[in-house]
Amino acid sequence: xxxxxxxxxxxxxxxxxxxxxxxxxxxxxxxxxxxxxxxxxxxxxxxxxxxxxxxxxxxxxxxxxxxxxxxxxxxxxxxxxxxxxxxxxxxxxxxxxxxxxxxxxxxxxxxxxxxxxxxxxxxxxxxxxxxxxxxxxxxxxxxxxxxxxxxxxxxxxx
Amino acid sequence: xxxxxxxxxxxxxxxxxxxxxxxxxxxxxxxxxxxxxxxxxxxxxxxxxxxxxxxxxxxxxxxxxxxxxxxxxxxxxxxxxxxxxxxxxxxxxxxxxxxxxxxxxxxxxxxxxxxxxxxxxxxxxxxxxxxxxxxxxxxxxxxxxxxxxxxxxxxxxxxxxx
Numbered sequence: 001x002x003x004x005x006x007x008x009x010x011x012x013x014x015x016x017x018x019x020x021x022x023x024x025x026x027x028x029x030x031x032x033x034x035x036x037x038x039x040x041x042x043x044x045x046x047x048x049x050x051x052x053x054x055x056x057x058x059x060x061x062x063x064x065x066x067x068x069x070x071x072x073x074x075x076x077x078x079x080x081x082x083x084x085x086x087x088x089x090x091x092x093x094x095x096x097x098x099x100x101x102x103x104x105x106x107x108x109x110x111x112x113x114x115x116x117x118x119x120x121x122x123x124x125x126x127x128x129x130x131x132x133x134x135x136x137x138x139x140x141x142x143x144x145x146x147x148x149x150x151x152x153x154x155x156x157x158x
Numbered sequence: 159x160x161x162x163x164x165x166x167x168x169x170x171x172x173x174x175x176x177x178x179x180x181x182x183x184x185x186x187x188x189x190x191x192x193x194x195x196x197x198x199x200x201x202x203x204x205x206x207x208x209x210x211x212x213x214x215x216x217x218x219x220x221x222x223x224x225x226x227x228x229x230x231x232x233x234x235x236x237x238x239x240x241x242x243x244x245x246x247x248x249x250x251x252x253x254x255x256x257x258x259x260x261x262x263x264x265x266x267x268x269x270x271x272x273x274x275x276x277x278x279x280x281x282x283x284x285x286x287x288x289x290x291x292x293x294x295x296x297x298x299x300x301x302x303x304x305x306x307x308x309x310x311x312x313x314x315x316x317x318x319x320x
Contacts, residue, residue: 017225
């Protein structure tokens, strides 16, 4: 499906979150002049087509005590990249997993993963376990813990 | 925007009730698309609609959840990249402020590494992204490592908390 101009009021109305009332879709529909059924159907279509990746409770890890967010970077040989990327990306403790270019000689790492934990110790233990579990012994990696957050703004759709 | 140190401390996960934990864990991915989603959730969780709404409202007020709503796939049009730069520790705050001031920068983090400042630049086209990166590089007097996304290996299913 393609997003059209007529979707913009709906997107604008839902991207800040649903109203916490008994019939939230009816409430949104009234605001933008649609029917409740139209709102529900269109959100469903956006989910099925992947424009909405997920639709639910958006947890802020940091506020829940998951303060040790670490970027774990791996130097994976090209022939193992898809295999390692998929197994790592599917693991429940990994929240993001991307291939990015190496920048030699400064930066030898081509696979980036994000791991959240309650403490640095917990994240380090988690990484050790990942290495064991997924057979990543021969693959050099580094853990970059986060320090100060200077700016964090969720990507807006429009 | 100010650094996180000004935010209040919140929510020890251990202090959450079982109902609160289930609510967080089971509804990150999909909310019922029925006219009464919160009543449906309450029925599934063995509680009342009023209780579900109260918990979500409290958590939203406290900042434990940012919203109950959608995560959109990043827009296909436009250009974006992760970038990193090594900054002298005594200049970190000032350089970070310079970088954060760009409207095109939506994330800007310190990381404990020689490359200690990491940020994301997003603009409507690659030319503008390059321009912002060039201005930052000129300001820092250090090479900026540009690390655009090449391939995505993760499907966002939310995050198991317990």
